[in-house]
Amino acid sequence: GAGLFEDREGLVWVGSTDGLYRMSEVAAVGYTRDNGLESNYVRVVMQTEDQVLWIGQAAGLSRGIHGRVGRGRRTHDGGHDPSVLALAQQRGVVWAGTYDRGVFKLDSQGEVLGRISLDAHSEPMVRALLPDEDGGLWIGGNHGLSHYREGQLRTVLDGRNDPGMVVQVLYRDAAGTLWVGATGGMLAVARDGSLRRWKGGRDLPAQYVFDFLQDPSGELWIASDRGLLRMRGNDFRV
Numbered sequence: 634g635a636g637l638f639e640d641r642e643g644l645v646w647v648g649s650t651d652g653l654y655r656m657s658e659v660a661a662v663g664y665t666r667d668n669g670l671e672s673n674y675v676r677v678v679m680q681t682e683d684q685v686l687w688i689g690q691a692a693g694l695s696r697g698i699h700g701r702v703g704r705g706r707r708t709h710d711g712g713h714d715p716s717v718l719a720l721a722q723q724r725g726v727v728w729a730g731t732y733d734r735g736v737f738k739l740d741s742q743g744e745v746l747g748r749i750s751l752d753a754h755s756e757p758m759v760r761a762l763l764p765d766e767d768g769g770l771w772i773g774g775n776h777g778l779s780h781y782r783e784g785q786l787r788t789v790l791d792g793r794n795d796p797g798m799v800v801q802v803l804y805r806d807a808a809g810t811l812w813v814g815a816t817g818g819m820l821a822v823a824r825d826g827s828l829r830r831w832k833g834g835r836d837l838p839a840q841y842v843f844d845f846l847q848d849p850s851g852e853l854w855i856a857s858d859r860g861l862l863r864m865r866g867n868d869f870r871v
Contacts, residue, residue: 638678640686648675653688653702664688669702670695671714679720679727683741687727689717694729696743723764730759736772736781749781763803763811771811773800778813778820790820790828797833804845806853814842819855837869838862 636648645656652665652673665673671693679687686697693714695702715737719730726746729737733756736749749772751757757776764770769782777792778800790813792798797817804812811822818833819842833840839857846854855862855869863870 636675636677636689638680640680641684646678646686648678648688650674653678664697664702669697676716676718677720679722681722681727681741685741687720689720689729691716693717694739694743719759719762721762721764721770723770724768728762728764728770730762730772730774731756732758735759736762736770749786751776751779751786760799760801761803763805771803773803773813775799789822801842802844804847806845806847807851812845812853814845814855816841818842838871 638646640646647654647656650673652663652670653675654664655662664670670688670690672690674691675688676691677689681687686702688695688697688702694717715731715734717729717731721728725741727739727741729739731737734748735751735756736759737745738747738749739745751759751772751774757774759772759774761773762770765782767782769780772779772781775792777788777795777798778790780787780789790798792800795817797815799816800813801816802814804814806812809824813820813822817840818831818837820831821829831837839855839859839862841858842855844856848854853864855864859871861871
């Protein structure tokens with residue numbers, strides 16, 4: 634679970650099991666528990682519009698400002714500090730998806746504003762978050778795919794009884810289509826809510842889909858367990 638992120642200055646940040654490192658043409662800068670991180674296992678990195686760097690780790694969340702990383706405020710509500718696997722920003726709010734505590738809503742200073750619980754008995758692992766322009770939030774993980782808006786949580790795809798529907802990544806293309814990468818293929822959710830599914834090994838030459846990227850021509854590039862795929866129309870090329 635390493636994370637890669639390029640900031641607005643073109644510097645590359647690399648999250649690893651041994652801390653967070655910033656790569657540039659000069660010496661690399663490392664951040665670990667010795668100088669600010671909650672843990673050395675960095676899972677995800679995100680920079681918000683106010684130039685703040687958010688760092689999700691195996692034991693909480695940290696914020697970095699002007700090159701300095703401080704221990705984040707606790708994101709728990711009476712339990713342990715959760716492992717943060719996914720981050721997203723939306724209208725001044727930061728969403729943090731966790732290993733077993735659902736999704737936390739935080740303000741720009743890191744104060745907890747609320748929490749979305751996905752299961753009253755056993756919280757699933759939240760692997761991906763993607764905000765909507767209308768204020769909604771897509772949540773992907775071991776439970777499948779959910780949509781949250783104004784306090785209402787709706788299940789779109791139930792992955793509890795379908796091992797192929799463990800969601801790994803969420804991506805929106807230029808046309809507004811939501812692409813869902815999963816452990817058993819991938820799906821596309823159109824703006825009108827209609828779904829299309831490609832089953833791994835049958836409809837596309839891969840099982841696990843980890844990431845998407847649409848190029849300027851409109852073609853979709855897919856990172857998978859078979860390597861890099863290119864989707865052109867309904868055809869896939871490895």
